[in-house]
Amino acid sequence: MGDIETFRQETRAWLEANCPASMRFGANAGGGNLADELAWGGRKETYANPETKLWLDRMASRGWTAPTWPKPYGGGGLSREEAKVLAEEMRRIRAKPPLIGFGLTMIGPLLLQSGNEEQKLRFLPEICRGEVRWCQGYSEPGAGSDLAGLQTRGVRDGDTWTINGQKVWTSYADKADWMFVLVRTEFEKPKHEGITFMLIDMDQPGVTVKPIKLISGYSPFCETFLEDARVDHENIVGGIGNGWTMAKALLGHERSMISEAFNESEERNELVAAARRYVGQENGGRIRDGALRDRISQLTMDKTCLELTLKRTKEAAKLGQQPGPESSIFKYYATELNKERTSLLVGILGPQALGWDGEGFEGAEIDATRSWLRARGNSIEGGTSEVQLNIIAKRVLGLPD
Amino acid sequence: MGLVLTEDQQMLKSSASDFVRNESPVSRVRHLRDSDDPVGYSPELWAKMAALGWPAILIPEDCGGLGMGYVEMACVLEECGRALVPEPLLSTVLLGANAILLGGSSEQKKTLLPPVAEGSRTMALAWQEKGARYDRTVSAARAEKSGSGWRLRGEKTLVLDGASADHIVVIARTAGADSDREGLSMFVVDRGAPGLSVVPQKTMHLRAAAVVRLSDVEVPVSALVGEQGNAAALLDDVLDRATVGLCAEMLGNMRTTFEMTLDYLKTRKQFGVVIGTFQALKHRAAKVFVELELSRSAVLGAATAIDQGAKDSRALVSVAKARCSDAAVLCGYEGIQMHGGIGMTDEHDIGLYVKRMRGNEMTFGDAAWHRDRFAAMQGF
Ligand SMILES: Cc1cc2nc3c(=O)[nH]c(=O)nc-3n(C[C@H](O)[C@H](O)[C@H](O)COP(=O)(O)OP(=O)(O)OC[C@H]3O[C@@H](n4cnc5c(N)ncnc54)[C@H](O)[C@@H]3O)c2cc1C
Ligand SMILES: Cc1cc2nc3c(=O)[nH]c(=O)nc-3n(C[C@H](O)[C@H](O)[C@H](O)COP(=O)(O)OP(=O)(O)OC[C@H]3O[C@@H](n4cnc5c(N)ncnc54)[C@H](O)[C@@H]3O)c2cc1C
Numbered sequence: 001m002g003d004i005e006t007f008r009q010e011t012r013a014w015l016e017a018n019c020p021a022s023m024r025f026g027a028n029a030g031g032g033n034l035a036d037e038l039a040w041g042g043r044k045e046t047y048a049n050p051e052t053k054l055w056l057d058r059m060a061s062r063g064w065t066a067p068t069w070p071k072p073y074g075g076g077g078l079s080r081e082e083a084k085v086l087a088e089e090m091r092r093i094r095a096k097p098p099l100i101g102f103g104l105t106m107i108g109p110l111l112l113q114s115g116n117e118e119q120k121l122r123f124l125p126e127i128c129r130g131e132v133r134w135c136q137g138y139s140e141p142g143a144g145s146d147l148a149g150l151q152t153r154g155v156r157d158g159d160t161w162t163i164n165g166q167k168v169w170t171s172y173a174d175k176a177d178w179m180f181v182l183v184r185t186e187f188e189k190p191k192h193e194g195i196t197f198m199l200i201d202m203d204q205p206g207v208t209v210k211p212i213k214l215i216s217g218y219s220p221f222c223e224t225f226l227e228d229a230r231v232d233h234e235n236i237v238g239g240i241g242n243g244w245t246m247a248k249a250l251l252g253h254e255r256s257m258i259s260e261a262f263n264e265s266e267e268r269n270e271l272v273a274a275a276r277r278y279v280g281q282e283n284g285g286r287i288r289d290g291a292l293r294d295r296i297s298q299l300t301m302d303k304t305c306l307e308l309t310l311k312r313t314k315e316a317a318k319l320g321q322q323p324g325p326e327s328s329i330f331k332y333y334a335t336e337l338n339k340e341r342t343s344l345l346v347g348i349l350g351p352q353a354l355g356w357d358g359e360g361f362e363g364a365e366i367d368a369t370r371s372w373l374r375a376r377g378n379s380i381e382g383g384t385s386e387v388q389l390n391i392i393a394k395r396v397l398g399l400p401d
Numbered sequence: 402m403g404l405v406l407t408e409d410q411q412m413l414k415s416s417a418s419d420f421v422r423n424e425s426p427v428s429r430v431r432h433l434r435d436s437d438d439p440v441g442y443s444p445e446l447w448a449k450m451a452a453l454g455w456p457a458i459l460i461p462e463d464c465g466g467l468g469m470g471y472v473e474m475a476c477v478l479e480e481c482g483r484a485l486v487p488e489p490l491l492s493t494v495l496l497g498a499n500a501i502l503l504g505g506s507s508e509q510k511k512t513l514l515p516p517v518a519e520g521s522r523t524m525a526l527a528w529q530e531k532g533a534r535y536d537r538t539v540s541a542a543r544a545e546k547s548g549s550g551w552r553l554r555g556e557k558t559l560v561l562d563g564a565s566a567d568h569i570v571v572i573a574r575t576a577g578a579d580s581d582r583e584g585l586s587m588f589v590v591d592r593g594a595p596g597l598s599v600v601p602q603k604t605m606h607l608r609a610a611a612v613v614r615l616s617d618v619e620v621p622v623s624a625l626v627g628e629q630g631n632a633a634a635l636l637d638d639v640l641d642r643a644t645v646g647l648c649a650e651m652l653g654n655m656r657t658t659f660e661m662t663l664d665y666l667k668t669r670k671q672f673g674v675v676i677g678t679f680q681a682l683k684h685r686a687a688k689v690f691v692e693l694e695l696s697r698s699a700v701l702g703a704a705t706a707i708d709q710g711a712k713d714s715r716a717l718v719s720v721a722k723a724r725c726s727d728a729a730v731l732c733g734y735e736g737i738q739m740h741g742g743i744g745m746t747d748e749h750d751i752g753l754y755v756k757r758m759r760g761n762e763m764t765f766g767d768a769a770w771h772r773d774r775f776a777a778m779q780g781f
Contacts, residue, residue, distance in 0.1 A: 269779075269781075272779070272781045275781070276781070281781075285780050285781060286776070286777070286781060287776075287781050290773075293773070293776050293781060294769060294772050294773065294776075296776070296781065297772035297773065297775050297776040297779075297781075298723070298772055300775070300779070301719075301720045301723055301724065301772065301775060302695075304699075304702075304717070304720050305695040305696075305698055305699050305702075305720065305724055306695065308404065308698035308699060308701070308702040309694060309695055309697075309698040311404055311698075312404035312405060312697075312698050312701065315403075315404050315405045316405045319405060321405070329690070329691045329694055329695075332687075332691065333691055333695070386684070388687075389683070389684040389687040389688065390680075390683070390684075390687075392687035392690060392691070393683035393684065393686060393687045396687075396690065397663055397683075397686055397687065397690060398663075398667070399663070399666060399667065399677040399678070399683050399686065400667065400675060400677055400678050401678065
């Protein structure tokens, strides 16, 4: 008990001294895509705000970009309890995360789980320091929901593999240094069995990336073409033909990342604040429009239920119970909820949500509009809602094919 | 901690589950309905439940109870909800006895609670009036000072297990206009009291209820529960706790309804295949499952909050009731729909569950009412 209290005091003092003002939420009032203001790391990152880099370096020096990862891999080596304290203390000063991206949330956890020692030592520290940015090369033009239908081919020649094929919807491929990718390496086997999980250096002649703009105008995802691209044999994770197992494990990380992302939404009463401002309030602070109040109340309650369910799952895991069926509902429910939330927010703004850029609109208004559009993809990326419902129906409810 | 059951709680739950499965098939509720039974439950079974300690769960040890919490109570009530068990746990313990426990004098606790804990006396709470919808503060029933005590006059409706209760806690107004929040008081009235009449009501959802009429019922000073004129907050506390119990029952209602439906999806054949192969039904079943899991979290969240005396417990009670209300109705409606024609027949149990769930939805405030209360609590 005393130890953790000391840890809290020290953490608080350190954060207070080291977190730059511009790295705290609320410091700059909207006006850009939040995700773009955060550090994604990598060789192509330019850091428009030098304090973003400063904050990243300071946190990385303590391993606090990945607080619970072991120290030899660049992490902070914190216990779960300490990590919780760190998160609480960061929230207290509304500190922005020092580093975000698929390295920390997807490939890192997979390597920790299934990578070999060399892979861990080579890739994890540079992820923690934000030196390398990763992207995910799963989807292909003919393989979306039916991911195992992928056609990208890998052929071995001694210690290297030659890769040919096309990936699509590769988020931020244009900004990434490395890509984790699913490749068909055995052609005669059933479709789930002939797949291998590989790590590709994007900075080589056979890799070409073409950005595609999203309806929100933001965060281009890309088409990624692989023409005789090279992968060293040592960059296969989990062994030849085990790609589907790796893919599913990683999708687990991806889905929990997606659902947790909304759980962290930092302005809990954003809808209420907007409603008061744009629709008006009665004496005593009640939102003037009863129907709107009901919608906001419902969404707030829905979110509470989701949070309680996440908490329940975590508690069960801590007690060593197998993750129950609850966990399969998060991706579905959290993303549907986020779509509703962003949509309601736009509805509350009314005509002020019609802005796209510039004159007559506040940054926060434009953010709301673009977030609403971006959120349409929440129930598509990482496996669509329909696919999640299929999984629940089949694996949890045992309904037949 | 608290959202995952401890080993003891799991044991309590599984023993309740066994008990309900062995002793209380749903056919019992149907039989009670068809035989116009005025009591609405089986005193023999109630005695067995008492022997297991169920009515004692929430009652403190110094009043002869087990001094456990709402999570434990919820474990038992959920299992009861699975078979629409009609015995008067909710009315006796969570409504009647709770009024005494939360607001009564030590004298009242000492005399009234031990017999409840051991199962020898039952209680009810008469708080609703006709036409008040969910408004808890409406009371046209009044109490006036009279000689050495109080004289009660008025009419209460939908008093859960009112016809069989040994003691009825009555809300009556001692000051103010019919719908003022101030001026409400609580009195405990014994069943034999002259002027008290109790008329069983037939309810759609097969819960034993009664109209309680008070024609100049005289009670002593000692019958006043809590402070004169200040019962509104006490009533809220009692109803909140009963709401958590009801939500636990609803969870049980939903689970059984959903299992029934899943079973049907896996066995009923149309177009040469079991209907569970149709994605149009699969996805809807998956959505009902999601609602069930969210409801479970909400119920555990509210029960834990009450046990811990958390300051957001009232808000969490509303979260639970709103969620369970919507989820139960969805689960019931989808259940009937997926059963097709057979689901519309009285002979099939699913209709009993649908009616019970809808009735529970409209007890202690429906989803919209709780959303509004939640918004008010959060200041919007
Ligand atoms: C914003 C965004 C970012 C993304 N980032 C990445 C990334 O970084 N890397 C990457 O590899 N991929 C990425 N994706 C791709 C994403 O994983 C796919 O879009 C997703 O798996 C769906 O595949 P699809 O687009 O081919 O749709 P399809 O599979 O063609 O689906 C079309 C529609 O049919 C439905 N459908 C398909 N199969 C079934 C079924 N069996 N039952 C019922 N309905 C079905 C789907 O639910 C959907 O509504 C991203 C997608 C988005 C939107
Ligand atoms: C009040 C009432 C009055 C009626 N009166 C008459 C009458 O006078 N005369 C008469 O002949 N009949 C009558 N019916 C019967 C009625 O036509 C049937 O109930 C109806 O056709 C459905 O058939 P079923 O009950 O066998 O359900 P099922 O066909 O077993 O369906 C069960 C569930 O599966 C779903 N389902 C079935 N196939 C598919 C599929 N391919 N894809 C997706 N979902 C599917 C259904 O929508 C339903 O939800 C009556 C029914 C009711 C409820």
